[in-house]
Amino acid sequence: MENNNLIQLENIKKIYKVGETQVNALKGVSSAIKGGDFVAIMGPSGSGKSTLMNIIGCLDRPTEGKYLLEGEEVSTLDKNKLARIRNKKIGFVFQTFNLLARTTALENTELPLMYSNVPRKKTRDLAYKALSLVGLEGRELHRTNQLSGGEQQRAAIARALVNNPSLILADEPTGNLDTKTGKEIIDIFKKLNEGKHITVILVTHEQEIAQIAHRRIHLRDGQIIKEEHA
């Protein structure tokens, strides 16, 4: 049973110290996410969504609790090992795209491969393939400032999936896009989830978008208050 879970969270707590006061961002979150799942995490701001995303994305470590990713305990790994895991297993998509300024879509997509010592030619091939998968064929050599919002987010998705991760984490990926473009982006996630069996975890507060997910986890005040399955 445990081995089937891509992600297993056991009583995850996160406490920030801001000066003298302590902020309990997560107050004991336990959950399991199977490989190939499509999960939406929902909740108002301050509910701990982002903190949970950062922990699942191995950008941060929990203060307490266990986090198993593909059966491996990652909550105690050091910064460099976490960087390796982010590189190999996780792809990030952000609300503000977070592409490198003044660089081409292709260069942005190549970035994760540069940090895993993939040979130059193979890097190029994989990046072209990822870009065509998100519908940016022909736009590879455009600089990020020459791309529309939707195109920038597509490039970001290409970057997230280029290293063939088991998990894509998207934090409000449609937040800076109009409804129609947002819909197109969500369709890409759906395609990746169904076609390539990549697990997608989406943070959003838009009901409509969350409806597409197989499963919705509602957070409030650092705790899971409700789970829905499609």
Place this chain on the structure above:
Amino acid sequence: MNIMRTIRVALRALSRNKMRSFLTALGIIIGVGAVIAMVSIGQGAKSNVEKRFESMGTNLLFVHAGSRSFRGRHGGGGTYQNLTPNDAKAILERADAVEYVSPNVSTRAQVIYGNKNWNTSIQGAGENYTKIRNWRVEEGIFFDEQMVKSGQKVAVLGSEVSENLFEGADPIGQIIRIKKIPFSVIGVLETKGEAGGWHSRDDMIVIPYTTAQRRLVGRPDRVSSIDISAVSAAKTAEATEQIEEILRIQHKIAPGAEDDFHVRNMADVAESFAESTKTLTFLLGGIASVSLLVGGIGIMNIMLVSVTERIREIGIRMSVGARERDILFQFLAEAIVLSLLGGILGIILGIGGSRLIARIAGWQTLVSMGSIALAFLFAGSVGVFFGFYPARKASKLDPIEALRYE
């Protein structure tokens, strides 16, 4: 990331801010250029001195009157006129490590030929003067033992004097007047050239010392110094000892009393000059290094600005899997590439600068491979040293905060 990729990324980052990169590198360019140009002046002076001493002969010794130090103070040559032609004779006869001696009487005098007037140094010397000084007679002959003995009024001209008085005409057999006394010119010496801004060695006239004593100085019993050549360079120390022993006897100096003369050999003189040019090189190089240091601080400053500007980029790179050391190397590579490019341009500037100095100031300059390699290495170390702190700062950023940074 491997090294080639890191360098490529660094080059691209630098080319994005070409003007800024250039201005930052300018500190290094000027620093390296200044080090190379300044050191080339020192090294030029050094090689000049070496060449000069080499042409004089390394087995050369000088005896001057006056003790080496008198009451803690260096007594200059000729303080006491107590060397005699007999001293020279005694040295030649009794010191077996000595090959030639030449008693010298030096003075300055006005020299006239026709309507030409020239003030120059007059060197009274023995017949072996040219052999000791390793000096060739270009035209005519040098005076011989007989001419010295009889105190003939003959003169051998330094090439500059010949040039000034005769302007290319043949001086041999002509009569010149030294202090109104007529001398016939019998020879012209080869050009030795001037050395590092010192007085020209070709601006002088050699006459028999006996003539100089009687006609120009009026002290027939004294000489100002004695030039001596040892039988070989290896024998100079031995020759020095023998000369000192003989002169102590000649001058009746009691055991334990201080010498009233001093013997210097060319090796000592060369060494003391080498020492002073070395000091010059260090001084010039040291001053120039300060500008390289300032250039390094400029690099650190700009790298710190660059890190702050690119916090978001660092966050993005970290989120896709860059480790601390990837970020560290990326920024370090930028600093090193910047300073090495500055170093290369600085070397070019330094070589150009030293040529310019040579042309304008007329000094001999010498750019050695060693100083180029050293300057380049120094520039690289400046990059590492001043790039490390900003790079480390970048690598220690927290990815979450970096991603959130506006």
